[in-house]
Amino acid sequence: MKRTVPLMIVMVGGILMMVQYFIPHQYSQAIFDAYVSWAPIIAAFALILGVGSLTRVHAHKIKRKSQNWQFSWAVLIPLYAMPILAHLWPVSLAGGMDPPSAFHFMFMHVQVSIQSTMFSMLAFYIASAAFRAFRAKSALATVLLLSAVIVMLGQVPIGDLIGKWFPQIGLWILRFPNLAAKRAIMLGVGFGMLATNLKIIFGVERNWLGGAGK
Amino acid sequence: MYETIGIWVGAFFTLAIYSFLYKENPVYRLAEHLVVGISLGYTMAITYDVVLKPRLIEPLIGGHAWILLIPAALGLLYITRFIPGIAWLSRYPIAFVMGTGMGVAFPLTMKSNVLRQLEAAMIPFYQSGMPWHVVVGNIVLVFGTLAALIYFFFSKPHKGPFFGTGSKIGIWIIMLGFGATFGFTVMGRISLLIGRIQYLLGDWLHLIE
Numbered sequence: 001m002k003r004t005v006p007l008m009i010v011m012v013g014g015i016l017m018m019v020q021y022f023i024p025h026q027y028s029q030a031i032f033d034a035y036v037s038w039a040p041i042i043a044a045f046a047l048i049l050g051v052g053s054l055t056r057v058h059a060h061k062i063k064r065k066s067q068n069w070q071f072s073w074a075v076l077i078p079l080y081a082m083p084i085l086a087h088l089w090p091v092s093l094a095g096g097m098d099p100p101s102a103f104h105f106m107f108m109h110v111q112v113s114i115q116s117t118m119f120s121m122l123a124f125y126i127a128s129a130a131f132r133a134f135r136a137k138s139a140l141a142t143v144l145l146l147s148a149v150i151v152m153l154g155q156v157p158i159g160d161l162i163g164k165w166f167p168q169i170g171l172w173i174l175r176f177p178n179l180a181a182k183r184a185i186m187l188g189v190g191f192g193m194l195a196t197n198l199k200i201i202f203g204v205e206r207n208w209l210g211g212a213g214k
Numbered sequence: 215m216y217e218t219i220g221i222w223v224g225a226f227f228t229l230a231i232y233s234f235l236y237k238e239n240p241v242y243r244l245a246e247h248l249v250v251g252i253s254l255g256y257t258m259a260i261t262y263d264v265v266l267k268p269r270l271i272e273p274l275i276g277g278h279a280w281i282l283l284i285p286a287a288l289g290l291l292y293i294t295r296f297i298p299g300i301a302w303l304s305r306y307p308i309a310f311v312m313g314t315g316m317g318v319a320f321p322l323t324m325k326s327n328v329l330r331q332l333e334a335a336m337i338p339f340y341q342s343g344m345p346w347h348v349v350v351g352n353i354v355l356v357f358g359t360l361a362a363l364i365y366f367f368f369s370k371p372h373k374g375p376f377f378g379t380g381s382k383i384g385i386w387i388i389m390l391g392f393g394a395t396f397g398f399t400v401m402g403r404i405s406l407l408i409g410r411i412q413y414l415l416g417d418w419l420h421l422i423e
Contacts, residue, residue: 006305010313017317035314037269038285042307044265045289047258049304052296054254074247082255087262100216103259105223106252113224114249117231120406124235126399133396140389147393148400155401168347173394176351180358181391183331184384187359188366190327197316197323208312209305 007203014201051079082106147173225418228410335359358387 017035020028058072085091085103136142153159154170199205230245270286273279288310294303339352364377365384372381415421 002302002305006309009306009309010316013310013313014317014320017314018320021318021321032318035318037282038288039311039314040265041270041282041285042289042311044261044270045286045292045307046311047261049292049295051254051258052293054250056296068243071243071247074244075251078248078251079255079258082252083259083262086259105216105220107256109220109224110227111249111252111256113227114231114245115253116406117228117410118249120403120410121231121235123400123403123407126396126403130396130400140385143386143389144393144396147390148397151394151397152401170397172347172351173390174398176354177358177387177390178394179391180355181362181388182395183335183355183359184362184366184388186327187331187363190323190331193323193327194320197320200312201316201320208308 003206003209006209007206011201011203014197018201054079078106147177221417225414228414354387357383362387362391 016031020032055076058075060066061069061072062076082103085101085106091102130148134141134145134148136145150166151170151173153162154167159166159170196205200208227245227248230241233239234242270282274282274286288307291303291307294300335356337352337356339356340349361380361384363384364380365372365388367377367381370377372378412422416423
């Protein structure tokens with residue numbers, strides 16, 4: 001019951017869904033339609049697990065007054081405030097029930113601002129990584145450096161100033177050698193995914209079972 | 215008024231995140247914790263609106279689609295993870311999602327990651343009217359893909375004219391590709407940085423148009 005049944009569910013579900021792709025019949029289509037409507041519902045419940053787990057971790061920190069426990073409130077309050085603001089108490093900042101709502105405000109001006117700034121901050125870290133990676137210590141490192149510099153300069157006005165042909169070289173690198181490397185990687189990833197899929201479906205790979213209840 | 219307060223709040227959190235470039239501090243930590251809570255809270259609200267309400271609650275109440283109680287019960291089994299004695303029951307919904315997901319993904323991965331890529335790599339080197347740089351590019355594309363694949367093939371030692379030379383050409387192609395990808399990523403991040411600076415200097419301080 002603890003291990004065999006889940007492994008059987010994986011095998012039967014996996015084989016069934018694999019086979020239905022190759023047999024375009026109304027029954028196989030009905031199975032696929034059921035899957036399409038059921039899977040998001042089941043996945044949505046996984047969110048409760050995530051929220052519960054996060055709540056437990058931060059409630060534990062607050063209870064024990066661990067280091068920086070005050071910041072746990074900054075996770076828990078908006079975590080529960082957002083759904084309340086969206087559904088139970090949709091407060092409007094313009095008065096009444098008209099938009100813009102407090103939910104919209106929190107998303108647009110807090111979350112979007114913080115997330116886009118976090119991504120933009122990666123520019124600084126990429127610059128420092130480039131300083132270490134782009135030292136022309138060998139022929140291969142020089143190729144890496146030249147390719148990156150040509151692609152970067154080709155996309156800004158200074159590339160045009162160097163020569164009309166310069167951005168074209170950047171585009172050529174992106175379109176041909178870059179695509180060749182990416183295609184080979186994608187093929188490798190594809191074969192890896194197929195092998196992993198089969199290993200999971202046929203129960204060779206069982207790490208996903210975890211240790212719950214042994 | 216709403217926009218003005220929004221811009222001030224956005225500017226505060228933008229500076230809070232950038233303050234990390236100096237060193238980690240409580241304001242940064244506050245912003246970091248807030249974004250975790252807000253994004254998960256937002257996901258909860260959206261999941262209810264987009265998935266649970268239209269796909270489960272409304273069909274159950276309005277259409278009496280009792281069959282949907284099965285995925286609902288399976289989904290609820292996730293919560294048993296919090297009860298040590300019956301935590302193993304959470305494997306059932308995971309098994310369902312994993313098994314069916316793998317089965318659906320198998321032919322699609324075969325199609326998109328393998329067959330389509332192989333098909334796209336089999337192109338003619340030359341056609342009438344094709345400029346010379348495209349012809350050279352096509353040759354690089356076909357042989358470069360093959361060489362990079364040889365580099366990733368570890369079942370044979372990289373020696374001899376085929377595997378040895380092939381893997382050497384492959385690593386050159388991969389380095390060219392990594393350099394280009396790196397350059398492209400840097401430009402993307404820089405444009406985001408420019409966007410944030412424009413927000414601070416334009417929308418917030420009105421120093422630039």
